[in-house]
Amino acid sequence: MTFVSLVSPAIFRPSSAPRAIAVALAVIGIAWAILIVIAPLQLRSEHAVLGTAVYAAGSVVCHQQPERSFHLGGVRMPVCARCTGLYIAGAAGLLAGWLGGAREPRRARALFVASLLPVALSVAVEWAGLAAPSNGVRAATGLPAGAVAGWLISRMLRSAGHVLRYHHLS
Numbered sequence: 001m002t003f004v005s006l007v008s009p010a011i012f013r014p015s016s017a018p019r020a021i022a023v024a025l026a027v028i029g030i031a032w033a034i035l036i037v038i039a040p041l042q043l044r045s046e047h048a049v050l051g052t053a054v055y056a057a058g059s060v061v062c063h064q065q066p067e068r069s070f071h072l073g074g075v076r077m078p079v080c081a082r083c084t085g086l087y088i089a090g091a092a093g094l095l096a097g098w099l100g101g102a103r104e105p106r107r108a109r110a111l112f113v114a115s116l117l118p119v120a121l122s123v124a125v126e127w128a129g130l131a132a133p134s135n136g137v138r139a140a141t142g143l144p145a146g147a148v149a150g151w152l153i154s155r156m157l158r159s160a161g162h163v164l165r166y167h168h169l170s
Contacts, residue, residue, distance in 0.1 A: 004151040013138060022157035033091035036084060039089055040075035048061035054078050082119065085142030090150040097154020102154050105158035115148035 024122065035054045042051035058064060058078030068080045076082060118141040125131050133141075 013118075018157040018160035022097070022154050024096070025153060025157070026091075029091040029094045031089070033088045036045040036078050036087060037072070039078045042070040043075055044073060051078075057085075068135065068138065070139070076162045081138040082122075082142040085139035086146035086149075089143040091146075093150025093152075094154045095150075096147070097158065103155070105152060105155050108156070112145075112148055112152060115144040117144075118142075119145055127161030 014069040035050075036058065039054035039058075041097065042048055043055070045051075053065075056080045062079040062083045064076070065080060066076045068082070069076045070081055070084060071077065079087065122133055122138065122141040126133065
């Protein structure tokens, strides 16, 4: 007979805080991806408070240059094309992180660094003046980094929630 078999299983529980954080991040990430798409359309309404707030939030995280941004209904999106790719793929990655077991991914750092290579290459090409990629290319270079970041965040938080933690008896 082992010590673990003698102790009540009720004192060994997965921590719920990381799981709650993972759920909250998934909801927030998906909401943000939806908001950046609907904000340009909402700005055209009489009550554009939501759209204005999304553009203000976008200005904190993005340069918002019109020539580097997609336009919906003739209105510039609240973030540039690259950020649009990052955020939409990030939301998808957060959802994908809920698939499969709750194990921490192996080689997470290497996977994340590799996912940044398309962005780094695109930025280097632009800064060197070798090419001016289209907004579609800019968005596409953000997709791997966004998807991998969202997936890793979700998986790491899920795995942290499944680590057995000892809860002291009252």
